Amino acid sequence: MIRQIRFEDGKSRIAEGIRSLCRALSLEGGILVKGTYCFSAAEVAKELEGEDLFMNQGIRLACAAISEINEVTGCGTRETARMMGSLLSVCERKAASGINPVFLAKDLKQAADSLEAAVLNGSFFSGKSKGELIGQITRDPETARMILKGTEAGELVVKESMYADTRLQITRGMHLDGPLTVGESGTFSEVLVLIVNRPLSSFGELVPLLQKLGQQKLFILADQIEGEALSLLSANVKKDRLHVWAMKAPGIGRRKEDIMGDVAVLTDTRVFDGMYPCSIEEIPLQMLGKANVLTAAGTYTVIEGDADRDMVRNRIVDIKKKIGDPKTNYYDKQKLRERLAALNGTAPVLYAGGDTLSQSKEEKRRIEYAVAYAQTIERYGIYHTKDLLSVSFKSEAEKMLAQVISKSLDGEEISTWLLVLMLRKVCGLMVMWLTTGAVMVSTGYDREDLELIKNGVDIERLRG
Structure with a gap:
């Protein structure tokens, strides 16, 4: 240079x-x-x-x-x-x-x-309530009420909204953005989970595992589902021979790997790469994860697992350490908070509205500042x-x-x-x-x- x-x-x-x-x-x-x-x-x-x-x-x-x-x-x-x-x-x-x-x-x-x-x-310590402290920054009682409700529900994530109004959305479970590549929309219980961090293109390597399923339901989260695997899975699902849902893992690069790891911890399984600890053909049903409820919508999927386990708590502690690290930039902290909310089992998202994109960004910043202000006053x-x-x-x-x-x-x-x-x-x-x-x-x-x-x-x- x-x-x-x-x-x-x-x-x-x-x-x-x-x-x-x-x-x-x-x-x-x-x-x-x-x-x-x-x-x-x-x-x-x-x-x-x-x-x-x-x-x-x-x-x-x-x-x-x-x-x-x-x-x-x-x-x-x-x-x-x-x-x-x-x-x-x-x-x-x-x-x-x-x-x-x-x-x-x-x-x-x-x-x-x-x-x-x-x-x-x-x-x-101040004698004011958390709601009053938040209201000092937002200057809007309704926005302060939504912020307070969201923070009480879990790790609040603030995003820009496509609409003029500010709204709060509380999701139970882990939210995965992206459409289904295999399967129909709906809500299903007791679903087995397979996570693969490489593209799935061969239907043959999935056949041994699918034969073990019987009438059990399976959700596949993979780096990519393509070729023969995609066409034959879709055909068998349409003919009701298999109860399978599959989607491409959201994100790119390191963030995609982190999301896969979070889903694996939440559902009590591991991320397979096709070789270690065994090939896809050799995976027993006992090594698969388990989702209590799987909600498949048009543009997203929600997985509800067992968040009250030591592995989940340890992963949450690791994420909190990264959030507190001064070397972590602002954008990465926001993504880490989203992962934290998902692992906690409740993901409150506050969508900051505005008539224009710049107003939405300004409202988002104001809400984030209000939450930070209330938290620091309450703690220090x-x-x-x-x-x-x-x-x-x-x-x-x-x-x-x-x-x-x-x-x-x-x-x-x-x-x-x-x-x-x-x-x-x-x-x-x-x-x-x-x-x-x-x-x-x-x-x-x-x-x-x-x-x-x-x-x-x-x-x-x-x-x-």
Whole structure:
């Protein structure tokens, strides 16, 4: 990748990029972006980016910190932007006065750690109910009621709706998107389950297993069902010789494998590859999974299994660890929450409506922020902003940081976790900026990069 390097000039341009985004996000109310009012730091940052690559880098760094705080706490865009802009100005003045930036960064990090401990010790729990906390963000009692009902039912998943109205849908069991390739729609009980993570094209390898079925029902979830297997299965099902339903596993790549694994755990079976632990012809009925209820609709299938088992609980714990991993991006977290809801046996989905696609996206974001806000308040409590100035400061850096935070906050109370994340993310960004020497950005792609791009490789994500 072709790179461009600058030293002090690059550092100052990064600061200008951070300041430009903070200036825009510090304003009261929504920000008009492409004809609609927007509260998303990412969308505003995208519009602010220009030809200066070093300023763009600063905008992206500030946007990443603010967006991560939004996703976790559901609020804090304006407060974080104000704090970031004020703290950047203070750090610039102190660095210009001759203070060693490395020593200043060290003092700032110690001050942030000290204030974080003081905030966590001084937090208390709000007397408001979860519904009232959600209503503060949504400003719609009906939407708050649906969110509360969905969160009580299970792991709530928020999706964009094709309709103008926001609606809640609670599904019992694991929801698999996609039409049936074999079999008719309906609801069936006590169905055996076969999961194969490779294409099924030979009917001959299925015959030994089908002969063992007798009058029992079988559901096949495979990577692909094609050729002879598809035509002969369909023909025998239509003539009522077999009670078989089959569909292609939803998703692609790693996500498809994860879904297959989830279905296998829920139905108490394993994913077969045709070789290990045995071939398709040798599979005994005892190794097949079991679905208590199978609901086959036109565009989806729902499987209800036994969710109250150790294997299911262990898989849920693993998924929760991935959700809590800071390296997991926002999109992957949403998909992991969908898997979590399916394994829990109850999948509440709230479809965020809007007259246009942009309004639907904005409503979806608002609902997600409302849920996150209520969860963080319920778990970590709130903090009185006036208590921050009454903390006994051990250093000048702590006093300076407390004053910057106090000027950035509007209300008398703030989410404790929001304030903690502001200290961590904003101070972390300032420490990085203070200790930065050379700034390097990419200005284009060389021959090797172009070859990787042709093969579908995301080189920006690959090389950071």
